[in-house]
Amino acid sequence: MESIAKLITIDRSSPVPLYFQFAQQLQQLIESGVLPPGTRLSNEIALADQFGLSRPTMRQAMQHLVDKGLLARKRGVGTQVVTNRIRRHVEFSSLYEDLERDDRHPRTTVLSVATRPADAEVAAALRLDEGADVLAVERLRFADDQPIALMRNHLPAGLVAVTAEALAEGGLYQLLRGSGVDLRSARQAIGARRATAAEAKLLDETRGATLLTMTRTAYDDAGTPVEYGTHVYRASRYSFEMTVAAR
Known part of the structure; x- marks a missing residue:
């Protein structure tokens, strides 16, 4: 020193x-x-x-x-x-695709893949009845062997065949497109909150550390919701960037 x-x-x-x-x-x-x-x-x-x-x-x-x-x-x-932060442009792409493009060596640990009844929040986002079956996926995403995001996604049951093996090898959007789903648009919101004890442990952060949040609903070419995601990111290693144009 x-x-x-x-x-x-x-x-x-x-x-x-x-x-x-x-x-x-x-x-x-x-x-x-x-x-x-x-x-x-x-x-x-x-x-x-x-x-x-x-x-x-x-x-x-x-x-x-x-x-x-x-x-x-x-x-x-x-x-x-800290290692160089990952800066992600706010656009309609998956985190896996963005990390691959930036040569950040993405890796995924699939925590769970299960069919569950939709709660009120998920049902509203996917325009389903509360309690309808949805496929719930939870993954931990790494970049350069560092955990950076905990991702929870919900899809209408039966939309596509999803396995833990397939999710570990690539991104969810790649899987959807490969199954014939024509992703066209998304609505998303970005925020921040404190990490829970479980989230902090998975993301190698201190309890109560600030996390970035993103919720996103993706739609197909007919305007039908096909995926609802709620993700948290390490604010110490991750940021969102966007371009704002004057009208």
Whole structure:
């Protein structure tokens, strides 16, 4: 950490809060590549002593960068610079297809594939009667061997033949298209919430970590709903991007 000590300067006469001075300069070192992904940082107590800051001030600075997705805390490992975030354009494609296109080596663990009665939310999205049979699929998606998304999808029962083996080898949309379903449009919403204990464990995050959420209903060429998905993504490693045009 001696090199960082030479690159970060704290100006105590500045009106800029001390935590933000440190966080901003450390962010610049990360984004410029001086601190590449995977770099381990000293613990907060050592860093506070090294830069002459109070421990609460250093804790606030580090949390600021954790919240921005630049640092990650792991038990037994400490604080590390995160690997490059996956930036996904908001468009009608599957996560698997996007990761393949960006050469991020997608891999899938299929957690469950089962026929279940639709609850009110799923029934409304798929325009089915509540309690009607739907195929429920839950998968954990990896990129470069890092878990990044927990995906839950529902399809009308009997629409296509779906197996765990097929889902492990490719994306759900690829499977739908290969079965003759003509996907034409989708309606989706993006948000954020805290991870549950189970989600945090699967996604290798701390309990209560912020997750990005996306719900999507996909429609075929006749405007019939064919898939309803509710997904959560690691905010520390994943972001959505979109282009907004003036009217």
